[in-house]
Amino acid sequence: xxxxxxxxxxxxxxxxxxxxxxxxxxxxxxxxxxxxxxxxxxxxxxxxxxxxxxxxxxxxxxxxxxxxxxxxxxxxxxxxxxxxxxxxxxxxxxxxxxxxxxxxxxxxxxxxxxxxxxxxxxxxxxxxxxxxxxxxxxxxxxxxxxxxxxxxxxxxxxxxxxxxxxxxxxxxxxxxxxxxxxxxxxxxxxxxxxxxxxxxxxxxxxxxxxxxxxxxxxxxxxxxxxxxxxxxxxxxxxxxxxxxxxxxxxxxxxxxxxxxxxxxxxxxxxxxxxxxxxxxxxxxxxxxxxxxxxxxxxxxxxxxxxxxxxxxxxxxxxxxxxxxxxxxxxxxxxxxxxxxxxxxxxxxxxxxxxxxxxxxxxxxxxxxxxxxxxxxxxxxxxxxxxxxxxxxxxxxxxxxxxxxxxxxxxxxxxxx
Ligand SMILES: Cc1cc2nc3c(=O)[nH]c(=O)nc-3n(C[C@H](O)[C@H](O)[C@H](O)COP(=O)(O)OP(=O)(O)OC[C@H]3O[C@@H](n4cnc5c(N)ncnc54)[C@H](O)[C@@H]3O)c2cc1C
Ligand code: SF4
Ligand code: SF4
Numbered sequence: 001x002x003x004x005x006x007x008x009x010x011x012x013x014x015x016x017x018x019x020x021x022x023x024x025x026x027x028x029x030x031x032x033x034x035x036x037x038x039x040x041x042x043x044x045x046x047x048x049x050x051x052x053x054x055x056x057x058x059x060x061x062x063x064x065x066x067x068x069x070x071x072x073x074x075x076x077x078x079x080x081x082x083x084x085x086x087x088x089x090x091x092x093x094x095x096x097x098x099x100x101x102x103x104x105x106x107x108x109x110x111x112x113x114x115x116x117x118x119x120x121x122x123x124x125x126x127x128x129x130x131x132x133x134x135x136x137x138x139x140x141x142x143x144x145x146x147x148x149x150x151x152x153x154x155x156x157x158x159x160x161x162x163x164x165x166x167x168x169x170x171x172x173x174x175x176x177x178x179x180x181x182x183x184x185x186x187x188x189x190x191x192x193x194x195x196x197x198x199x200x201x202x203x204x205x206x207x208x209x210x211x212x213x214x215x216x217x218x219x220x221x222x223x224x225x226x227x228x229x230x231x232x233x234x235x236x237x238x239x240x241x242x243x244x245x246x247x248x249x250x251x252x253x254x255x256x257x258x259x260x261x262x263x264x265x266x267x268x269x270x271x272x273x274x275x276x277x278x279x280x281x282x283x284x285x286x287x288x289x290x291x292x293x294x295x296x297x298x299x300x301x302x303x304x305x306x307x308x309x310x311x312x313x314x315x316x317x318x319x320x321x322x323x324x325x326x327x328x329x330x331x332x333x334x335x336x337x338x339x340x341x342x343x344x345x346x347x348x349x350x351x352x353x354x355x356x357x358x359x360x361x362x363x364x365x366x367x368x369x370x371x372x373x374x375x376x377x378x379x380x381x382x383x384x385x386x387x388x389x390x391x392x393x394x395x396x397x398x399x400x401x402x403x404x405x406x407x408x409x410x411x412x413x414x415x416x
Pocket of ligand 2: 014030031032033034035036045049050051052053054055056057
């Protein structure tokens with residue numbers, strides 16, 4: 001059940017996470033329509049006043065403002081309710097309905113996938129739209145209760161043996177089971193075994209790194225780019241359950257797969273469309289899928305620019321794109337940013353974006369250019385700041401532009 005038409009009475013309600021909010025008042029000051037108010041406990045958003053302009057999202061120092069729930073239009077969370085909250089309400093069945101139209105004999109988005117996706121795409125401040133010329137994706141063909149069994153047909157390490165990150169290229173084959181995917185979609189992998197509470201492990205999501213016709217064309221397969229998690233987000237040692245499982249898979253092993261997921265982080269198909277790709281680490285997976293799609297169609301001379309900003313610690317830690325450097329410069333404009341090369345200044349993706357400000361601005365203003373950001377959550381703020389500065393220096397306003405990009409399906413974020 002994914003047909004949005006059946007759910008015309010559903011609205012996305014803008015909320016503030018009371019657990020994270022530091023009550024700094026920034027959002028209330030910035031909101032152009034006075035949709036935000038507060039009492040001595042909470043900052044809250046007036047449902048009937050907020051028009052979703054997103055002006056408050058980026059200035060919020062904590063991200064608390066970037067919270068959304070689907071509600072029945074007639075019965076949103078009231079101000080009185082919001083004032084009493086210590087935590088945001090749990091997501092409900094309603095939150096499973098995605099924006100964007102999908103087709104196919106799909107099931108419902110599992111609640112855990114919806115939650116993970118909400119976090120991964122929070123940088124939009126709400127649901128995104130796919131490019132108008134994107135192919136229609138299939139989603140939710142297989143869920144945690146009816147996963148499909150795929151067979152591992154390849155697994156090799158992409159990063160140098162002495163690199164600090166262990167990133168693998170893994171190929172999964174679906175045999176005769178249909179598993180149609182588009183560039184930019186992801187799949188779920190259910191690690192075997194149980195967690196410390198004795199419950200089966202929850203699925204983890206992984207972006208598809210191959211184009212729609214497969215890693216090996218016409219063999220009903222796809223590839224993933226998986227980094228072994230060895231430390232948590234704070235840098236403390238931690239063993240990633242699913243990423244270790246996937247990185248250790250051997251040829252012939254069977255894997256439980258769900259999905260496909262994602263109906264908006266999709267590439268444009270119209271000839272002449274340009275793509276700006278900004279990624280770190282395994283955020284390169286969907287970028288590889290899109291680049292491969294374009295590479296395989298290169299001889300059709302469909303036009304459109306590809307520009308890539310790729311951040312990694314050092315060249316040895318780059319998954320892919322080493323080989324892609326051999327591609328013609330007029331096919332893809334590659335800008336690497338290395339942050340840990342001895343004797344060289346630290347470079348981050350946003351530094352490279354600033355270096356290419358004229359080109360970046362031209363693409364931001366070009367209705368036929370689409371922007372994709374994928375990788376570590378921490379990269380988002382710097383990239384958006386670079387966009388803001390580039391716009392400001394050229395007499396434009398990023399906060400005005402961003403909703404326009406979103407409305408045209410031109411701006412896509414997936415960070416984890
Ligand atoms: C839409 C989407 C697409 C994704 N695509 C990819 C992909 O293409 N390749 C890929 O490798 N991952 C991808 N991920 C991340 C992936 O889903 C898992 O979160 C990741 O592999 C960690 O799972 P785990 O079971 O190994 O770690 P867990 O056992 O879940 O966590 C172990 C510890 O590490 C922390 N942790 C979790 N994830 C990370 C991380 N990425 N970096 C640092 N610390 C972490 C946890 O908070 C925990 O403390 C994607 C996530 C999303 C939402
Ligand atoms: S999105 Fe716009 S209208 Fe809604 S609260 Fe933020 S600034 Fe106000
Ligand atoms: S700007 Fe963010 S942290 Fe500050 S009051 Fe608003 S929601 Fe809370």
